[in-house]
Amino acid sequence: MEYLISTIENFGSPAILLVGDLMLDEFVYGDAERISPESPVPVLRVVKSEYRLGGAANVAMELATLGARVKIVGVIGNDRPGELVLQELGKLGIDSSGIVRVEGRPTICKRRYVGLAQHRHAQCGQHQPVQLHPRAA
Numbered sequence: 001m002e003y004l005i006s007t008i009e010n011f012g013s014p015a016i017l018l019v020g021d022l023m024l025d026e027f028v029y030g031d032a033e034r035i036s037p038e039s040p041v042p043v044l045r046v047v048k049s050e051y052r053l054g055g056a057a058n059v060a061m062e063l064a065t066l067g068a069r070v071k072i073v074g075v076i077g078n079d080r081p082g083e084l085v086l087q088e089l090g091k092l093g094i095d096s097s098g099i100v101r102v103e104g105r106p107t108i109c110k111r112r113y114v115g116l117a118q119h120r121h122a123q124c125g126q127h128q129p130v131q132l133h134p135r136a137a
Contacts, residue, residue, distance in 0.1 A: 008066065015069045020056025022074040022099065023108040024081040027052065032115035044115045053088050054110060064092045073098035081107040 028049045032042035053061050060072045072094055076082035078101045085107060089096045 011066050011068070013067050013069055015071070016063055017071050017073065017098075018056055018060050018063070019073045019098075020059065021108060022057045022072070022076050022082075022085055023054030023110060024057075024085050025052045025054035026050070026109060026111045027114060028111060029114050042115060044113055051084050051088070053085065055108065057085055057089060060089065060094050061092055064094050069095075071095040071098055075100050075102055075105065077101065077105045077107040078103045079107055081109045 026049060028044070028046055030044040030046040030048075032044050034043050035041065036043050052058070056072065056074055060070045063070050072089065076085055076099060082101055086096055086099065089099075
């Protein structure tokens with residue numbers, strides 16, 4: 001354990017170029033008070049929701065938290081989830097100049113429903129490969 005702590009303390013501020021899938025995770029919290037009469041699934045009374053960086057954006061956040069100077073490269077949609085990803089990266093001081101926004105391509109967004117001791121996962125939006133313009137590739 002001491003070796004791990006020493007390694008992290010000596011991490012310094014390396015410059016890291018991170019390339020990957022940028023995602024936004026949404027957590028919806030609530031109370032599952034009953035089962036739906038239409039199908040055997042819990043009905044969630046939403047109490048709050050919050051957004052967190054996902055995929056490569058989450059890795060960038062973790063690296064920045066450890067003190068690294070991170071530049072991230074990836075593709076997001078020209079949509080609200082993409083805007084939230086850029087805002088959160090900006091708050092962390094992560095260089096997002098390598099991110100390409102593509103009209104008509106949805107940003108990957110995963111929504112998780114959390115109620116009592118249960119955790120459900122659903123993916124919102126569409127995750128589909130889109131041919132990039134040669135200048136963006």
